[in-house]
Amino acid sequence: MVKLNLLGTYRNGNYNVSLYFDGTKVRETLVPEDTSFIADFPECIDLKITNQCTMNCPYCHENSTKDGLHGELFNNEFINTLKPYTELAIGGGNPLSHPDLIKFLELLKLKNIIANITVNQTHFMQDILIIDKLINEDLIKGIGVSFTSYDDNFIRLAQKYPNLVLHVINGVVDYNDLVKMFGKDFKILILGYKNIRRGADYYSQAIEGNKKIIYDNIKEIVNGFKVTSFDNLAIKQLELRRLFTKRKWDEFYMGDDGQYTMYIDLVNREFAKSSTSFERYFLKDNIVEMFNLVKTLDKL
Numbered sequence: 614m615v616k617l618n619l620l621g622t623y624r625n626g627n628y629n630v631s632l633y634f635d636g637t638k639v640r641e642t643l644v645p646e647d648t649s650f651i652a653d654f655p656e657c658i659d660l661k662i663t664n665q666c667t668m669n670c671p672y673c674h675e676n677s678t679k680d681g682l683h684g685e686l687f688n689n690e691f692i693n694t695l696k697p698y699t700e701l702a703i704g705g706g707n708p709l710s711h712p713d714l715i716k717f718l719e720l721l722k723l724k725n726i727i728a729n730i731t732v733n734q735t736h737f738m739q740d741i742l743i744i745d746k747l748i749n750e751d752l753i754k755g756i757g758v759s760f761t762s763y764d765d766n767f768i769r770l771a772q773k774y775p776n777l778v779l780h781v782i783n784g785v786v787d788y789n790d791l792v793k794m795f796g797k798d799f800k801i802l803i804l805g806y807k808n809i810r811r812g813a814d815y816y817s818q819a820i821e822g823n824k825k826i827i828y829d830n831i832k833e834i835v836n837g838f839k840v841t842s843f844d845n846l847a848i849k850q851l852e853l854r855r856l857f858t859k860r861k862w863d864e865f866y867m868g869d870d871g872q873y874t875m876y877i878d879l880v881n882r883e884f885a886k887s888s889t890s891f892e893r894y895f896l897k898d899n900i901v902e903m904f905n906l907v908k909t910l911d912k913l
């Protein structure tokens with residue numbers, strides 16, 4: 614049995630969470646027979662810190678542009694109410710373009726908040742020295758790289774980072790590019806295609822065709838990567854439930870959006886259940902207060 618290195622443990626509502634350095638997360642209820650996991654605060658927050666990005670991807674559901682605004686990273690009282698070991702998935706836009714990124718990450722480290730960032734493949738290559746600094750100074754635990762196209766140089770470089778996860782978009786990624794990465798020990802996160810903002814303009818039959826190829830070859834993809842994970846939108850688009858027994862599904866499924874996770878946009882100073890939610894609220898000073906509202910959204 615592989616021994617995992619423990620990063621930390623904490624209690625949240627009626628269960629305990631153990632986080633490991635390789636990104637593994639284990640939830641256990643305080644009473645073993647209890648199968649309901651009720652969170653008091655979010656385990657993971659998708660945090661948008663900027664809308665600036667030079668890539669101008671035609672499917673960008675954030676509508677990020679080279680002139681996009683940066684969010685204010687300090688003077689956010691809710692940061693002081695985050696619980697230790699809360700995971701922040703910091704993105705944008707291009708988070709590396711934010712002038713206050715490093716100071717912000719230093720603040721999070723002091724508070725024992727787990728910061729991860731997501732950058733585009735091109736920015737990863739361009740700013741590799743900054744990425745190294747963030748990792749070497751333990752300012753980030755993990756890095757997501759939005760994969761755009763197969764490139765030997767990128768693959769060679771990416772293989773050096775054990776906590777790197779390739780992000781691909783269902784409907785955008787070319788299956789042949791994925792096949793070329795099989796057996797190279799990569800972790801991959803498949804994200805659902807977001808049919809909003811530029812994503813709505815870009816949507817076409819070609820996207821549906823690509824999605825169908827991923828749908829038909831999902832077992833090959835899972836076997837080709839060291840770890841394969843999915844966001845909830847991809848789970849829906851790929852109908853992953855079809856591949857699991859009930860017991861395995863209960864073990865695999867990490868919960869609906871808003872049950873353990875939420876979204877905060879520091880550019881527009883608002884929060885929501887997820888980045889695709891149109892129902893958004895003005896930022897509050899306390900994370901628990903925001904999360905309590907998010908949890909009720911389906912029940913309203």
Ligand code: SF4
Binds near residue numbers: 666667669672676759
């Ligand atoms: S790299 Fe990401 S944030 Fe930038 S334009 Fe493309 S999809 Fe949008």
